[in-house]
Amino acid sequence: MNWRVIIGIAKTHLFTKIKQTAIAALGVTFGIGSYIALVSFMTGLNGMLDDLILNKTPHVHIYNEIEPSKEQPIDIHEAYANTFNIVKSIKPKQTQRKIHNALPIIHNLSKNNDVIAAIPQLKTQIFYISGPIELGGNLSGIDIMKEVEFFNFKDYIVKGTPQDLLNSDVGILLGSGVASKMSLGIGDRVQIRTAVGTNFPLKVIGVFQSGIADLDNVQSFVNLRTAQKILGVPRNHITDINVKLHDIDKAFPLAKKIEGQFNLKAIDIKTANAQFETGTNIRNLITYAVSITLLIVAGFGIYNILNMLIYEKMNDIAILKATGFSGKDVQYIFLSQAMIIGFVGGILGLLIGYIISSIIDKIAFETEALPTITTYPVNFNVWFYLIGISFAMVSTFLAGYLPSRKARKIDPVRIIRGQ
Numbered sequence: 001m002n003w004r005v006i007i008g009i010a011k012t013h014l015f016t017k018i019k020q021t022a023i024a025a026l027g028v029t030f031g032i033g034s035y036i037a038l039v040s041f042m043t044g045l046n047g048m049l050d051d052l053i054l055n056k057t058p059h060v061h062i063y064n065e066i067e068p069s070k071e072q073p074i075d076i077h078e079a080y081a082n083t084f085n086i087v088k089s090i091k092p093k094q095t096q097r098k099i100h101n102a103l104p105i106i107h108n109l110s111k112n113n114d115v116i117a118a119i120p121q122l123k124t125q126i127f128y129i130s131g132p133i134e135l136g137g138n139l140s141g142i143d144i145m146k147e148v149e150f151f152n153f154k155d156y157i158v159k160g161t162p163q164d165l166l167n168s169d170v171g172i173l174l175g176s177g178v179a180s181k182m183s184l185g186i187g188d189r190v191q192i193r194t195a196v197g198t199n200f201p202l203k204v205i206g207v208f209q210s211g212i213a214d215l216d217n218v219q220s221f222v223n224l225r226t227a228q229k230i231l232g233v234p235r236n237h238i239t240d241i242n243v244k245l246h247d248i249d250k251a252f253p254l255a256k257k258i259e260g261q262f263n264l265k266a267i268d269i270k271t272a273n274a275q276f277e278t279g280t281n282i283r284n285l286i287t288y289a290v291s292i293t294l295l296i297v298a299g300f301g302i303y304n305i306l307n308m309l310i311y312e313k314m315n316d317i318a319i320l321k322a323t324g325f326s327g328k329d330v331q332y333i334f335l336s337q338a339m340i341i342g343f344v345g346g347i348l349g350l351l352i353g354y355i356i357s358s359i360i361d362k363i364a365f366e367t368e369a370l371p372t373i374t375t376y377p378v379n380f381n382v383w384f385y386l387i388g389i390s391f392a393m394v395s396t397f398l399a400g401y402l403p404s405r406k407a408r409k410i411d412p413v414r415i416i417r418g419q
Contacts, residue, residue, distance in 0.1 A: 006329060006332050006333050006336055007336055009320070009333050010333050010334070010336035010337045010340060011340070014337055014340060014341070020308070021341065024341045024345070025341050025344050025345035025348070026345065027297075027345065028341065028342055028344075028345025028346055028348075028349060028392050028395075028396065029345045029346075029348040029349040029352060030349070030352070031294045031295050031297065031345075031349065031392075032295070032345065032346050032348075032349025032350060032352075032353060032388045032389070032391070032392050033348075033349040033350075033351075033352035033353040033356065034291075034294045034353070035291040035292075035294050035295055035349075035353065035384075035388055035391075036349065036350060036352075036353020036354065036356075036357065036384055036385065036388050037352075037353050037356040037357050037360070038287060038290060038291050038294075039287055039288070039291050039379075039384050040353070040357040040360075040378050040379050040380060040381070040384060041357065041360055041376070041377075041378055041379075042283065042284075042287040043284070043287065043379040043381070043384075044376075044377035044378040044379035045283075045376075045377055046280050046283055046284060046287075047377060047379055048373065048377040049280070050280060051152075056151060056156075056210060057269050057272060057273060058119075058151070058242035058243055058244060058269065059243055059244050059245045059248055059251040059268065059269045060242075060243040060245070060251050060254055060255050060258065060266055060267070060268055060269070061240065061241075061242055061243075061266070061267045061272065062099065062105075062240065062241040062242075062243065062258060062262075062264055062265070062266045063097075063099065063239060063240045063241075063264065063265055064097055064098065064099050064100075064239070064264055064265065065264075065265035066097065097239050098233075098237050098238060098239050099238050099239065099240075099241065099264060101262075102120060102236060102237075102238035102241065103120075103236050103238070105118075105241065105262055105264075106118045106120060106238075106241060109241070109243060109258075112254075114245050114246055114247065114250050114254065115243055115244070115245055115246075115254075116150065116244045116245060116246055117146060117149075117150045117243070117244050118241055118242070118243050118244075119142075119143055119146045119147065119150065119151075119241070119242045119243075119244075120143065120224060120238040120240070120241055121140055121141060121142055121224070121238065121239065121240040121241070121242060122140070122141035122224055122227040122228060122231070122233075122237065122238055122239050122240070123138060123139070123140050123141075123239050123240055124138070124139050124194065124195070124227070124230075124231060124239070125137075125138055125139075125195055126138070126139045126192050126193060126194055126195070126230075127192070127193040128178055128182060128190055128191075128192065128220075129190070129191035129192070129193055129199070130182045130183075130184060130188075130189075130190050130191065133181070133182050134193075135178065135181060135182065135218075136218065137175075137178060137217075137218040137219065137220060138218050138219050138220070139192065139220055139221075139222060139227060139230070140219065140220070140221050140222075140227070141221075141222055141223060141224040141225070141226060141227020141228060142221050142222075142223070142224055143223075143224055144162050144165045144166050144221070144223065145162060145166060147162075148162045150244045151242070151244070153208075156208045156209055156210050156211075157173070157206055157207070157208050158176065158207055158208065158209045159185075159186055159206050159207040160173065160186055160205050160206020160207065161206065164205040164206055165205055165206060165221070165222070165223060166223070168203065168205050168223075169223065169225070169226055169229075170201065170202050170203050170226065171202065171203055171204075171205035171206075171222065171223070171226075172190065172192070172202040172203065172204055172205065172220055172221070172222050173205065173206045173207070173208050173220060173221040173222070174190070174204055174206075174207050174208070174220045175207075175208060175209070175210075175215065175216040175217060175218065175219040175220055176207050176208065176209040176216045177213060177216040177217030177218070178216070178217060178218065178219075178220060179204070179207045181217070184204050185204065185207075186204055186205060186206065186207070187203070187204065188203075188204045189201055189202070189203055189204070190202055190203075190204060192230060194230060194231060198230070198232070200229075200230045202222065202226075208221065248269060248270075251268035251269050251270065252268045252270060252271070254266075254268070255267060255268040255271075295391050295392075295395055296395070300399070303399035303400070303402070303403065320333075327408035327409065328408065330404075330408055331404040331405060331408040332404075333404075334400060334403060334404035335397070335400050335401065335404045337400065338396045338397060338399060338400025338401075338403075338404070339393065339396060339397060339400070341396055341400075342392045342393045342395065342396025342397065343392070343393065343396075345392060345396075346388065346389045346392030346393065346396075347389070349388060349392065350385050350388055350389060353385075353388065354380075354385075357378050357380065358378075360376050360378050361375055361376065361377075361378040361380075362375060363375060363376050
């Protein structure tokens with residue numbers, strides 16, 4: 001089998017019907033180009049939305065949940081041991097929000113090979129007071145540099161720097177909503193009132209914006225030690241521990257282990273964001289479904305064009321077989337035409353898809369909800385391009401296979417007699 005001759009005949013057929021060849025190649029080109037642009041943009045958008053949640057959400061969140069007592073005094077009384085007891089108006093058990101033995105627990109978690117970091121926090125409800133304005137909100141004492149390192153906290157600081165909070169014992173990082181409502185900026189003073197009525201003056205050293213308005217309207221941050229001073233509690237007073245893992249899939253078993261070992265509430269990231277993850281999966285499913293549909297439509301276009309090409313090339317096929325070409329040679333000629341169309345159209349499709357993706361990536365995207373995002377997110381994953389060119393070659397091969405089998409079975413004697 002002489003492949004040089006087969007490829008030469010295939011190219012001759014394609015160039016003699018250049019319009020049909022161009023239409024078939026453009027079908028592949030726009031199919032692949034649309035696939036690349038769509039999947040790059042949609043996965044980039046999904047990645048951005050995932051990051052907004054995952055960057056701020058610990059893989060395991062540990063806290064001491066206040067809940068009703070599961071065991072009542074009557075349950076342990078011998079006289080009522082074998083009776084069915086009904087207790088009304090059950091009240092929560094007397095407990096504090098702080099985590100008992102928080103520092104030893106953090107030390108224990110830090111020795112776990114699956115854990116990257118275990119970071120303490122102190123959360124409390126407060127009132128912001130500035131002149132006659134008084135707003136309710138939440139204050140979190142954090143280790144700012146660890147939050148920056150492990151949870152990308154710096155990406156949400158729109159005014160000021162993490163170092164400003166680190167270097168100030170009386171500094172506060174206000175949520176953008178709080179700062180806007182109270183007309184506060186960097187350098188201004190704000191009073192913090194705790195639930196027990198203690199006032200504490202703080203200086204605004206920065207503004208953060210998470211993109212979630214309900215959070216930005218109430219939340220603020222100070223150093224962990226500053227929060228402990230405001231509440232008048234010792235250094236071991238911690239209400240929350242945020243854990244980050246090497247493998248997010250190990251969050252659920254670790255959360256269950258922590259609950260059983262330390263008698264605390266531990267929520268893994270997938271449980272905390274189950275609805276969001278479902279939305280992401282649905283968006284990805286729609287993206288890939290539409291993309292594959294575009295490629296299949298392009299494949300049917302190639303099939304129709306090659307089918308018509310065979311009918312127009314009946315005489316050529318008869319001559320080829322009469323001059324010694326076998327049915328398999330004829331089949332390879334038409335398969336070669338399909339593969340050439342797929343390769344050329346696929347390469348052009350990748351180029352067009354990349355150009356469109358680059359244009360989208362440079363379009364300005366400004367919104368107050370997402371201050372750190374300046375352009376539309378695009379995912380330039382090389383796998384999308386490999387999948388695109390592979391699908392182009394496979395789809396064109398399948399589109400050309402059936403017509404090429406038909407050409408292989410053509411009887412040259414009947415065609416010549418018909419002439």
